[in-house]
C-alpha cells in the first residue's frame with residue numbers, strides 16, 4: 247500500500263482480507279456502507295454483514311449482543327453518529343461490559359469537508375477517551391490503517407478507531423511495525439517535539455523539516471494510540487526537548503492535547519502548545535481549505551513550534 | 562392439566578405441566594419474593610415494585626423453559642435472558658442464587674461496596690447475568706445481536722428479553738423492534754412487563770404506549786397477551802412463541818407492580834424504595850401464607 251488512499255478505503259480492504267482469515271468477524275453499518283467502505287466486506291461476506299438502517303443506538307446494542315456471543319463485530323458509521331448519537335449505548339452496553347466491539351468511524355474531523363459542521367466530529371476522541379476500558383486509535387495513513395485494523399481485530403475489548411474521508415498520502419515508512427499503545431518516533435529532535443495524530447502527522451513532519459533550515463531541531467512523534475497513551479515515550483520527549491506541540495484534527499479540548507497535558511503536568515511539567523480546533527464547530531469547505539483555515543498546516547505548525555520555544559525560554 | 566399435549570408442534574414443545582408442579586412453582590415464587598424483599602430491606606435501597614411484577618416470568622423461564630446449566634454457565638449453547646429493565650435485578654438475583662449460579666449468601670451483599678450484586682445487573686461481576694443493563698431501552702438491541710449470533714452458529718439456543726412498559730418509551734426499543742422483525746428473529750422471545758406504572762405515575766398518564774398489541778404487530782411481531790402471574794398461560798404463550806416461524810414474539814404480560822405484597826401492589830411509591838422494619842415484617846408475614 248504505497249499510493250495515496252483514504253484511511254476508510256484501507257479499512258474496507260483490510261476488512262475483506264481479515265474476514266477471510268477470521269471467521270468470527272461480522273460487520274454492522276447504519277446505511278452508510280458505501281461511504282464507510284464496509285460495502286467491500288458486505289459484497290464478499292453477505293451473511294456476516296448487517297445493515298441496521300439509520301439506527302445507530304440499536305446498532306451498538308446489536309454489536310454488543312454479537313460480541314457477548316463470541317463474535318468480533320466491526321461497527322461503522324460517521325464519527326458524529328458513532329460517538330455522540332449512540333453515546334449511552336457505547337458507554338453502558340460496550341465499554342462497561344468490556345465487550346469485544348470495534349467501533350470504526352470513517353468520517354471524522356474537519357476534513358469531512360463540504361457536509362459541514364453537523365457531520366464533522368471534533369469531539370469524538372474526547373468522548374471515547376473518557377470511557378473506561380476503551381482503546382482509542384487514530385492511524386496516520388492508509389498503510390497504518392491496514393495494520394491498525396488487524397491489531398484491533400486481534401486484541402480483546404472495545405476499541406474506537408478514528409478514520410477519515412479524503413485520500414491521504416502515505417507517511418509511515420514501509421515495514422515500520424505497529425503496536426497498539428506504542429507511539430512512533432518518526433523523527434528525532436532536541437529543541438521541541440511535535441506530538442501528532444492521524445493526518446496531522448504529515449504537516450508535523452513537514453514543519454520539522456522546514457524548521458531544520460532555521461537550525462531548530464524538532465522531533466515528530468506519531469501518537470497513533472491516544473488511549474492507552476505511550477507515557478514512556480512522551481515523558482522521554484518532554485525531558486529531552488523541554489516543550490511539546492500537540493497536533494490533532496480535533497478540538498483542543500479533551501483530545502490528544504489534553505491527554506498529553508494531563509500526563510506531563512503530573513510527571514514532568516513542560517510547556518505544551520495544543521494545535522487543533524479551538525472550541526468551535528466546523529463548517530463547509532474543501533478539506534484543504536478547512537485545514538488551512540483552522541491552522542492544521544506545516545506553516546502554522548512552524549509558528550506553534552516557535553511559540554513553544556519562546557515559552558520554554560520564559561520558564 | 563395436560564396443557565401441552567393438546568398443542569404439540571414438533572420438538573419445540575415444552576414438557577407438560579401438572580397441577581402439582583404449578584403449586585410447587587408457586588411455593589418457589591413465594592420464597593423468591595421473600596428473598597427479594599429481604600435483599601432490598603438489607604440493602605436499604607432498591608426497586609421492589611418492578612422486581613415483584615417480573616418475578617413470575619423469571620420463575621417460568623428459569624425453572625421450566627430455559628436450557629441452562631449453572632455448573633457450566635458459560636456453555637456457548639445455553640439459552641440467554643436479558644433483563645432489560647435492569648432495576649428489577651433483585652428478582653433475577655434471587656432466581657440465579659436459587660438455581661445455583663452463585664451462593665445464596667451473596668444476596669445479603671446487594672448494593673453494598675465490593676458486592677458481586679450491583680444495584681443494576683453487571684455481567685462482569687455476576688455469574689448468570691448475560692448483559693449489563695440499567696440504562697433503559699438497550700436490552701432488546703443486545704438480544705437481537707445474540708439472536709443473530711445464534712443463527713450464524715446454527716445453534717438452537719433461544720434468547721429471551723424482558724422489557725418494562727415504561728421502558729418502551731425509549732426510541733431505541735422501536736429501532737430494535739424493527740431490526741428483530743426485519744431479520745426474522747424467531748429464536749427471540751420478548752416479554753413486556755405490563756404493570757401500568759412507571760416512576761412518575763400511570764403509564765397512560767405520563768405518555769401512553771397504547772395501542773400496544775397493534776403497535777408491536779405493525780412492527781412485524783407475533784404478539785400474545787397473557788396474565789403475567791399465571792404459569793400455565795405464560796408457558797402456553799412461550800410454547801407458541803417457540804413454534805412461531807419467521808418473526809419474533811412479544812408476550813405482553815399483564816402484571817401487578819408490587820405483586821404479592823398487598824400494600825405494595827399498584828402503588829407508585831414502591832417503585833424504588835426499601836421497606837422499613839415494620840413494613841418488612843408485614844411483607845414477610847404476607848408471603849408466608
Ligand SMILES: Cc1ncc(C[n+]2csc(CCOP(=O)(O)OP(=O)(O)O)c2C)c(N)n1
Pocket residue numbers: 610611612614646648649695696697698724725726727728729754756758759760818832
Ligand atoms: C435511560 C433511562 N432513563 C431513566 C431511567 C430511570 N428509571 C429507572 S426505572 C424507571 C421507570 C421504569 O418503568 P418501567 O419500565 O415501567 O419499569 P417497572 O414498572 O417494571 O419498574 C426509570 C425512568 C433509567 N434507568 N434509564
Ligand SMILES: [Mg+2]
Pocket residue numbers: 725726727754755756757758759
Ligand atoms: Mg412499569
